[in-house]
Amino acid sequence: MPVEPLSQKEIEDRLAELPGWSVDDGRLTRSYRLGDHFAATAMVVHIAQVQQELDHHSDLTLGYNTVALAVHTHSAGGALTEKDFQLAQRVDALAAGHGAQ
Numbered sequence: 252m253p254v255e256p257l258s259q260k261e262i263e264d265r266l267a268e269l270p271g272w273s274v275d276d277g278r279l280t281r282s283y284r285l286g287d288h289f290a291a292t293a294m295v296v297h298i299a300q301v302q303q304e305l306d307h308h309s310d311l312t313l314g315y316n317t318v319a320l321a322v323h324t325h326s327a328g329g330a331l332t333e334k335d336f337q338l339a340q341r342v343d344a345l346a347a348g349h350g351a352q
């Protein structure tokens with residue numbers, strides 16, 4: 252099912268409910284800091300599972316003790332859509348369980 256680009260107002264409303272997330276170069280982004288490299292790696296695997304479930308994938312970057320996401324919707328021409336914010340909510344929901352800040 253095609254997903255529609257969100258308007259600027261819709262993006263701002265959704266961002267207001269997602270502290271820590273921002274739009275950078277047209278992509279919804281956030282980075283998290285974790286206790287160590289193993290904790291960060293475990294969080295990446297967990298995010299990958301959610302992305303497969305949602306069939307929506309970010310550019311996911313693993314650092315020493317950091318995890319960063321940047322996502323937009325390829326099938327909407329790179330626009331931001333509801334699916335990007337749905338992924339952000341799911342990642343925020345799992346972050347605390349990994350001790351991510």
Ligand SMILES: C[C@H](O)[C@H](O)[C@H]1CNC2=NC(N)=NC(=O)C2=N1
Nearest residue numbers: 306307308309323324325326327
């Ligand atoms: C065939 C598959 O459903 C599509 O390619 C999915 C996969 N993951 C995706 N991820 C993102 N970010 N945007 C998409 O449009 C997208 N499409």
